[in-house]
Amino acid sequence: MPVKKKVSTKKSIAKKTVAKASATKAISIKKPIVKKAITKTSTKKVVKPSVTVETKKTNPVHTCCCSTNCEKFTKIIVCILVILNLLFALFFFFRKDPALKLEELKVGWADNMKKVEQLYNSNLYKDQQTSAIDQYLAWQQ
Numbered sequence: 001m002p003v004k005k006k007v008s009t010k011k012s013i014a015k016k017t018v019a020k021a022s023a024t025k026a027i028s029i030k031k032p033i034v035k036k037a038i039t040k041t042s043t044k045k046v047v048k049p050s051v052t053v054e055t056k057k058t059n060p061v062h063t064c065c066c067s068t069n070c071e072k073f074t075k076i077i078v079c080i081l082v083i084l085n086l087l088f089a090l091f092f093f094f095r096k097d098p099a100l101k102l103e104e105l106k107v108g109w110a111d112n113m114k115k116v117e118q119l120y121n122s123n124l125y126k127d128q129q130t131s132a133i134d135q136y137l138a139w140q141q
Contacts, residue, residue, distance in 0.1 A: 104113045119125055 104110055107113050107116050
């Protein structure tokens with residue numbers, strides 16, 4: 001494709017000074033002369049390189065510790081992890097609540113805990129706690 005060069009031949013135009021001698025003289029302003037730009041084209045051809053490069057698709061190298069049994073290996077690991085997860089879930093589900101264990105320690109182990117549970121479940125204790133709460137609410141109002 002030929003390259004076009006633009007050459008400009010504009011000349012600077014000096015401004016005419018206007019004397020302020022009298023008000024009767026008319027001021028004349030000359031319009032600048034505009035010349036068209038000259039364009040030159042070069043006849044150089046663009047040369048393409050003659051070397052061609054071929055690319056081939058290659059298979060990615062499979063770097064795994066157990067090259068052919070990789071899928072089986074991952075399935076076995078996933079199954080083992082699922083089984084371990086279920087075993088831990090069952091263990092924690094059937095284990096005693098840590099808060100209950102702490103309450104047993106406070107009252108003096110399991111024998112005293114049974115007595116405390118009987119006390120909390122008795123009607124006399126429930127009535128006493130209800131009357132204490134009612135008195136407190138009446139005092140607040």
